[in-house]
Amino acid sequence: MKNKLLLLFILFVSQAYPQRVYTLDDDKSYTDSLTQLIKSTRVDSIKCISSFRLADLYRRGKKNELADEYLALANTIAPKYPFLKDVAVYYNSIPYLSKGDIDNFGKQLSLANTKLKKYKTKDSYSLRAYILRNLSIVKQVQNNEKEAMRILIEEAMPLAEKGGNYEVLSGLYKSVAIIFMNNEERTKAETYLKSAKEYIEKASKSSYTYKETKVEIYVIDSENMTHLEKLVDAKKSLDKAYEILKKYPKSNMNGGYYFSEGYYFYKIKQFENSLKSYDKGIANSMLYQDVFSANRLKFAKHLPFKAMNRHEDIKNVLLDLIENSNPFVVDEKNYSLELAQTFEKLGDIKNAYKYSSRYIALNDSLNEIQSKEKITALEAKFNKAENEKKISQLEAQRERDKLIAENNKLYYGLLVAISVLLLLLVIFLWINSKNQKKIAIEHAKNYTQNLTALKNQKEIEVMQAMIKGEESERKRIARDLHDGIGSMLSSLKMRFMKVNSSSEVDLNEIDNMNTLLTNSITELRQVSYNLIPESLLKLGLEHALNDLCHMLKTENVRIDFHANAIKDDIPESMQITIYRIVQELLSNALKHSKSSEILVDCSQNQSRFFITVEDNGIGFDTNKMDVFEGQGLKNLKNRVELLNGKIEIDSSKERGTVFNIELSL
The missing domain is CATH 1.25.40 (Serine Threonine Protein Phosphatase 5, Tetratricopeptide repeat)
Known part of the structure; x- marks a missing residue:
């Protein structure tokens, strides 16, 4: 363990399930x-x-x-x-973590990542990136920071970018920054924390972990900026975190926030405010029995105490930490050093000597462990050097024997030839490198142009399909008006002229005219309802969908409708699009499925809207959807794309057909 930040980070991972360390609750x-x-x-x-x-x-x-x-x-x-x-x-794999079985947890994470490699979707990319982030933390716990860094940069980050999950990507950049902070490379950490902040600001705010991730990034960034003496930037990050935390005063994330705030106040020489912040953090940590965080905050108080020459207070805090906190060896070493200096300031030479000796003993113990590791590494290097030396000696002897046997003229000629070949090889590699760079630049330009062209073509296709669908709808409405209402009104006109020219009033004829007029009104209302249902405008989406299902059911086909948590604040244009999607699905099922039962399930979860339409009909071959001549499925796909949605179709002769649609509101 290189410093307190790594300890805190690993504690978060190893105790995330027995006790949530960072949560807004x-x-x-x-x-x-x-x-x-x-x-x-x-x-x-x-x-x-x-x-x-x-x-x-x-x-x-x-x-x-x-x-x-x-x-x-x-x-x-x-x-x-x-x-x-x-x-x-x-x-x-998560229960392994809750039991503290880090090795098996890491093995299961590796297995999950391997199994998910065959899926090429954004969801699978984002999940793998999150899994690899956890695997990186396992490697840090196992003291393999080099592998942890490699997993984050070479594997997890590219996957998060493919998945377009900015929250996961911001967490990955934060994890790399923490590794640099643990190794006292604060400037490099600053670069990665800057990227983490940029990505979290782009991330989806509907994620249930968004606020917690954002607070954690800005709290860590504030601590790093304070250490780099960039106090204006540190204050900005503190304020960003506070904007969220002020609404959650009892959240156990406040402990970390008050640590960074206290450190910031210490650096700007507001020592009393620094102590107040640390005390608030200690109170918050003890509320959740987070002893480690509380000890970290207690130890931090010695800095403002020292600046204020309050050596008695330093003594009391450090003695309490040594006697009651069961500290790690590295922490006890630091406590002992500070205590020795404090007792010396207080004139207590006996205790100053006692804790100075304790510090030396602990430091020697740590150095012994590190020395053993260094000796092992040096021994390996020595053995390697000896072997290389023997090989070098043998090769040198062989070369000498060869040179003695060869003719001097041949030697110089060969040397010149080799020199020329090497020169030609260098020139060739240099030219080839320049050509490869030009080709790479040209490929990049072509790729960008092709991507733009494909996007434009896709937009044109969607617009053409929508226009074609609208034109088809206009033709159908015109046909309904001409063949239905138009013919009935023409008949009504002829009957009216007949009655008008007759001297006698024919009551039967008037009754026929009245019936004809009533049918015309009914037909007109039906056409109007097909355009925009009146119940949708007056009563909302749920009532309109319910009316639609009730209207379309017949003696031979039963339609069940279920709704869950559909809100009234969905924009009207989106409600109409959702209504048309369900209408199209029901129309297709009634025309083609030969089913006796149809289930319609609609639900809303925050900004996501789910539609499921399932029938027990004859099904169809989903691999042949692209060759269907009708506009129904094409219009359906266009409307789903209009709301940035996804559609899944499962169909077979035995189970019927299921449409699962997820829309973004």
């Missing part, structure tokens, strides 16, 4: 939402991943019985789906 609304979604949905894949997430949350909150319950539920469903089966390896 604001997960209740999210856990309630997941619980309701698990109870209401009939889609097994959604129920499975939601149960995994809920088990993870309960494990973090030290609710292990609930965590085990939902983990068991997810494990019963996961084998049905290859992706979820591989995801389960990660979620089932």
